[in-house]
Amino acid sequence: MYALVDGNNFYVSCERIFRPSLNACPVIVLSNNDGCAIARSNEAKALGVAMGAPWFKVQHLQESAGLVALSANFTLYGDISQRMMTIASGLGPKQEIYSIDESFVELRGVRGNLIQRAHTMRERILQWIGVPTCIGIGATKTLAKLANHIAKTAERKPGLYPMELAQVCNLESLSASELKDVFQRTDVSEVWGVGRRLNAQLKASGIESVWDLRESSTSALRARFGVVMERTIRELQGHACIDLEDVPAHKKEIACTRSFGQAVVSLEPLVQAVSEFASRAAEKLRRQHSQASQVLVFIRTSPFRSGPQYSQSVTLPLLRPSADTSTLVQTAVLGLRLIYQGGFSFAKAGVMLMDLSDEGVEQGELSLEDERLEQAKPAHCAQLMQTLDRLNQRYGRGTLSVASSGITTQHKIWSMRQERLTPRYTTAWADMPIARA
DNA sequence: TCTGGGGTCCTAGGACCC
């Protein structure tokens, strides 16, 4: 048995803690550069503001409907999330923090009335933190997610589900006929793992509701859609196939990417941006005590704008795994120089660290020549990085950074090895649509 | 004028090997 505890309209709820006057207003929180809506209050949803809606398309609702738009404050949301998660963990023996606003809690061995306990937990989070939540309970994680959706929707759209399922919904407490009724009223697209594409294909095969999917032939759907779909159906039937991950796994890749507030038309600001991205990614890398073996850098124009399009990336292998900011920044900037072409208006860039391994794990032998170059590197690099992280943590991001243009030992290594720095692979595409929920 | 920023997993197909 699992519970899913989920903050309602999380970013909006966080903002409302400090601005209670926003409580009955339609409110949205906007992404970086105030680009698009990434959280919506129920009132904003009722106005028809879609998830990911570009601000300039819904801006008119400011005047006509009193829509309030706020710039995101991710540091604040992260802090509130931590407090919420700590309280939610009291619901059962194990917790998996699934996203900034959701956690699964295993309920094995929990005695008493689960619905009552869940209601108590909701009230506690509301009182202590100020964030409204909904809790779904089911035999599997997929069912707990679904129960959570029902708990939210019963509250937001009265009449669709029995009112007693609002805020807390335990599917295990329903009779077979009640369960069938609830599943028949729920669109198949609400199932965890059914996205836009699968939804369309399922609908085309006559599978409309959660009930339809649950009653489908597992083998036939596996043959057509693969093993992920099979797991989803089994989970809907109450057979747990997806375990709780209470120990967060190390990231397998670490990225830092941004859209620019204004189009960038020259190399220099891109160098600045890419240096910053690589440096932030390096901090994340060290936080999980990993090293990267490859650095990917990409730049692209905006697919939403007319005019010449350009999108290019390059992946550069490192001499050996590294978590050193100067190494990573210089490699990223080198990659940028390899793929940069003038004459375009760039809208976005990013750096990804890939092929990660645990800190301190040596991989393979270096050639004599490489060994000689490696020895030129100062031994205090790791210490330097620790100090860098501590200072930035204490005095704020960007207090201290590594200049990408400085001539350092590592830079000399790259220069000497330039002829061996051919990009291993590059990808290019044109007019790729932005994936959106 | 203005359209987010992260991640994961699975599969197909090519390269290569014996």
Added chain:
DNA sequence: TCTGGGGTCCTAGGACCC
């Protein structure tokens, strides 16, 4: 002219999540 079969590894691309 005839040209196997099976295994592994790697990568790109598609689909999903919040």
